[in-house]
Amino acid sequence: MLSLIVFLPLAAALALVLAPRLGDTAARWSWVAVAGVDLALVVAVWWQYETPAEEQLAFEQRAEWIPGVNSSYHIGVDGLSLPLIAMTAVIFLACAVYALRDTNRPRLQSALFLFLQSVSMGLFVSADLILFFVFFDLSIVAMYFVIAGWGHGDAARSALKFFLYTFLGSLALLVGFIGLYIAADPHTFDMVELSEQTPLAGSSLAGGLVLAAILIGLAVKTPTVPFHTWLPPAHTDAPAVGSAVLAGVLLKMGTYGFVRIAMPMLPDAWRAWAWVVIVVGIVSVIYGALVALAQTDLKRMIAYTSVNHMGYIALAVGAAGLVAGDTAEARSIAVTGAVTQMVSHGLITGALFLLAGVLHDRANSYDMDAYGGLAAPAPRFAALFALGAFASLGLPGFSGFIAEFQIFTGSIAAAPATAIAVVGILITAALFLRSLQRIFTGHTRGKSTGFGDLHPAELWSVGSLLLLSVLIGVFPRPLLDVIEPASEVLIDLVGR
Amino acid sequence: MGAMEMRPLLLLPEIILFLGGLIVLIGGSFLAPDRQWVTRVVAAMALLAAATVAAVSFAGPAEMAMEGTFTVDVTTGVARIVAALGTIIVLALASDEIDGSPRESETYALMLFATTGTLIVAGADDLLVVAVGFLLASIPLYGLIGIARTPQAAEAAMKTYLMGALFGILLLSGVTILYGVTATTSYPDLTDRLADAPARAVGAGVVAVLAGLMFKAGGVPGHFWVPDAAQGAGGAVAAYLTTIPKIGAVIAAYRLVAILPETFAWPLLVGLLALASMTLGNLAAYWQSDPRRLLGWSTVSQVGYLLVPVAVAGRSDLALPSLLLYLTGYTITNMSAFAVTTSLPECRNLNAYRGMGRGRPALGVSLAVSLLGLIGTPPTIIFVGKVTIAAAAWEAGDAWLAIAVFLNTLLSLFYYLRWIAPVYRFGSASEDTDAAERVTWPAKPVSASTAATTAVLTVLLGVGSGVIWQLVT
Numbered sequence: 001m002l003s004l005i006v007f008l009p010l011a012a013a014l015a016l017v018l019a020p021r022l023g024d025t026a027a028r029w030s031w032v033a034v035a036g037v038d039l040a041l042v043v044a045v046w047w048q049y050e051t052p053a054e055e056q057l058a059f060e061q062r063a064e065w066i067p068g069v070n071s072s073y074h075i076g077v078d079g080l081s082l083p084l085i086a087m088t089a090v091i092f093l094a095c096a097v098y099a100l101r102d103t104n105r106p107r108l109q110s111a112l113f114l115f116l117q118s119v120s121m122g123l124f125v126s127a128d129l130i131l132f133f134v135f136f137d138l139s140i141v142a143m144y145f146v147i148a149g150w151g152h153g154d155a156a157r158s159a160l161k162f163f164l165y166t167f168l169g170s171l172a173l174l175v176g177f178i179g180l181y182i183a184a185d186p187h188t189f190d191m192v193e194l195s196e197q198t199p200l201a202g203s204s205l206a207g208g209l210v211l212a213a214i215l216i217g218l219a220v221k222t223p224t225v226p227f228h229t230w231l232p233p234a235h236t237d238a239p240a241v242g243s244a245v246l247a248g249v250l251l252k253m254g255t256y257g258f259v260r261i262a263m264p265m266l267p268d269a270w271r272a273w274a275w276v277v278i279v280v281g282i283v284s285v286i287y288g289a290l291v292a293l294a295q296t297d298l299k300r301m302i303a304y305t306s307v308n309h310m311g312y313i314a315l316a317v318g319a320a321g322l323v324a325g326d327t328a329e330a331r332s333i334a335v336t337g338a339v340t341q342m343v344s345h346g347l348i349t350g351a352l353f354l355l356a357g358v359l360h361d362r363a364n365s366y367d368m369d370a371y372g373g374l375a376a377p378a379p380r381f382a383a384l385f386a387l388g389a390f391a392s393l394g395l396p397g398f399s400g401f402i403a404e405f406q407i408f409t410g411s412i413a414a415a416p417a418t419a420i421a422v423v424g425i426l427i428t429a430a431l432f433l434r435s436l437q438r439i440f441t442g443h444t445r446g447k448s449t450g451f452g453d454l455h456p457a458e459l460w461s462v463g464s465l466l467l468l469s470v471l472i473g474v475f476p477r478p479l480l481d482v483i484e485p486a487s488e489v490l491i492d493l494v495g496r
Numbered sequence: 497m498g499a500m501e502m503r504p505l506l507l508l509p510e511i512i513l514f515l516g517g518l519i520v521l522i523g524g525s526f527l528a529p530d531r532q533w534v535t536r537v538v539a540a541m542a543l544l545a546a547a548t549v550a551a552v553s554f555a556g557p558a559e560m561a562m563e564g565t566f567t568v569d570v571t572t573g574v575a576r577i578v579a580a581l582g583t584i585i586v587l588a589l590a591s592d593e594i595d596g597s598p599r600e601s602e603t604y605a606l607m608l609f610a611t612t613g614t615l616i617v618a619g620a621d622d623l624l625v626v627a628v629g630f631l632l633a634s635i636p637l638y639g640l641i642g643i644a645r646t647p648q649a650a651e652a653a654m655k656t657y658l659m660g661a662l663f664g665i666l667l668l669s670g671v672t673i674l675y676g677v678t679a680t681t682s683y684p685d686l687t688d689r690l691a692d693a694p695a696r697a698v699g700a701g702v703v704a705v706l707a708g709l710m711f712k713a714g715g716v717p718g719h720f721w722v723p724d725a726a727q728g729a730g731g732a733v734a735a736y737l738t739t740i741p742k743i744g745a746v747i748a749a750y751r752l753v754a755i756l757p758e759t760f761a762w763p764l765l766v767g768l769l770a771l772a773s774m775t776l777g778n779l780a781a782y783w784q785s786d787p788r789r790l791l792g793w794s795t796v797s798q799v800g801y802l803l804v805p806v807a808v809a810g811r812s813d814l815a816l817p818s819l820l821l822y823l824t825g826y827t828i829t830n831m832s833a834f835a836v837t838t839s840l841p842e843c844r845n846l847n848a849y850r851g852m853g854r855g856r857p858a859l860g861v862s863l864a865v866s867l868l869g870l871i872g873t874p875p876t877i878i879f880v881g882k883v884t885i886a887a888a889a890w891e892a893g894d895a896w897l898a899i900a901v902f903l904n905t906l907l908s909l910f911y912y913l914r915w916i917a918p919v920y921r922f923g924s925a926s927e928d929t930d931a932a933e934r935v936t937w938p939a940k941p942v943s944a945s946t947a948a949t950t951a952v953l954t955v956l957l958g959v960g961s962g963v964i965w966q967l968v969t
Contacts, residue, residue, distance in 0.1 A: 066965055068962070068965035068966070069965075133874060138875070141868060141873060149920055175898065178898060179890070
């Protein structure tokens, strides 16, 4: 079942590449259809999902791959990965619908995004480090071609910077993986076995170095300060659907790595370095928010709020490493909040980037000062953007609130000093309100004149992402019921 | 004693190749210029036959031939199959490039001789056999490079010849020194006697022999001829000489260091050679504008990676399998990249590839896959090779070599991307008209389909690397 979810989009991508005579409309709709089927499969998996026993995965599949180095095709899901798989399927479907209006080489674009979907799904179900790395790296390659091939502005340069920077991160990650492999006895790349073994538990120096390599790799991808500089240009020059996938799905690969690899496999080192992660998280939160506040380019602003939002996750997973007698429950809440934030940020920021794409499509500019009074000619656009902005700043009733509330509850209980990061929420609130004011209120002027409102494809794609965010905000239980058992297991593992 | 007999049948693949070369050479002089393709078919059949014989005898136990001077084991088997199939790919590229040209059959004959020499170096279990194989593999190379008859080719051939003479002498003097201190050239005897021999003399001898092998492999310090030859020679020849000779040289280096005693720090020596090759090759490739010269420097860096498992020979179970896996992957991937250059022989500048991804989508993807493959992007075969050589180095306690591999991979990213980027840069070239996108892309058909086939193969082999791993262990 999981293999089908992973490889169905890949098969469809190959079929699209090998069918050069396929019409543009057919190509676009087949992308929508395949993304829809994949989502349906994910829903079916969610329906049948039962929390697996500790140290086990649901829907597990394992086949020999490279037996010489004990690497296998091993996949499965648990409460940490299932929500992300569902989120990935939703975002790719939304992008497929949004892209129905694109005219720039739709067949190849559809193929590339289907490939990217396979890669993303594969990463989140991987239970083998080499398999994980294969998908991790391929996501970079695919995104490079998305930005370079369909971007605008200085796309080639941004794509190159993105590629070089994130490839650097992936190589650091690979060094860390090999370190884990060598330290394990018997040598293995299997994630489940490595979590059981916790290699390097005895040696703080080697454990610290391997963790450092893995943390750098994940921090570049996430990204956290100071490794975030590739993100703004990549987002600014990427096409709207590319930005949505980059922010919604690819950034989660970094944060997912924290909870899937770094914490359970190197618990000693994680505890020792938890404060570093917390500080990096707090700095990302505040720095990301402040820089976002200073932006005039809407897409750059949203990009920097991503740095801010990823900072909350780093903060939460760092706090989860501050093992002390009676805080296990609080730390578990922080981890649950972190995973919820991954899902929530994916939905909300995906929606915001798609909306930013509408600006570029109509008026070819992201400059907030070029617009004004846009609410009059484009009321639906204004309404959805306002919804997205409020969701992003963490207003109750949206998924962002559930996530950030849990993150702060858990983190502050474990380490009261983390309360500083609340400032970040204030600043994001200010910057979103200010941008709403700049773009939508006042007299209709500048590029707002003659601005066409949302088309059905845009409305449906963005609307459904925001609707899901509201649903999670109002009825969080179904999601939390899946995540919470996994967070408790993770807290146990880190506490070993 | 079985090991001390001749048993020439064990050398059947090498014999087939050499006889094939003779037939091509003699037969070619009796054929009209428009019938020279027959020699290509003969050469391909000889190579195919050699590969088949090697594959059939692959599973058998390790055996000695030629009075214990030549080993036929899994390693030799891999070298035979990879070198023979690699040369067949070169023949495919040549069919576009030199079909009907003067000296076509001579080119094929020289290639068959050089491949024979490479295989003798690969299987040699005796220093003198290494020296013989070295000469048999090197002398045809000089001819192959110069056969294009252009000023650059002449210069490259001259340079290669002078370097080859120098390093050949070094190799022979190294053999002499080692013989002088041990009174033997056979590896089994050397294993026993080297430990008692004076360490400095052994060190000097080994350094000299390794230097000779590095000339063949195209690694530091014997690398100077590689970029010139890759640029000056014809495309098919360039693909040949940056790939096939390495197979024999690197395996010979592995066999040599595997018998060395611990009286001198050969792992450090080979490790430093590896580091120097990869770093120098990568840095020198940075601003190259000719794609073949860029690939030439890239192969210098690839030799560096190939030397990593050599440096940890005997200290990690992963060393030999990872070396063979990497060699296989490198051969196919490098051929794929060269096939793209021979399919577009007019594009001798990276900017000339501007927009190729639109004009020739399949060729563009092939180039992207092969270059990303050379970087070691998963799931291509070189990725598995890189991971396993790094794991081997780390397991042997040389974590610094593993880190060096990845830092160098990072270094190499930039220049490979410099080539991929223009392929996917479309639209109007506003800056200058010279680099304007071309409308038509007259690609040579055989090279283009070879590029596509080998590119697909790099991915398939990477995904199926578990099977290859079991074959080479």
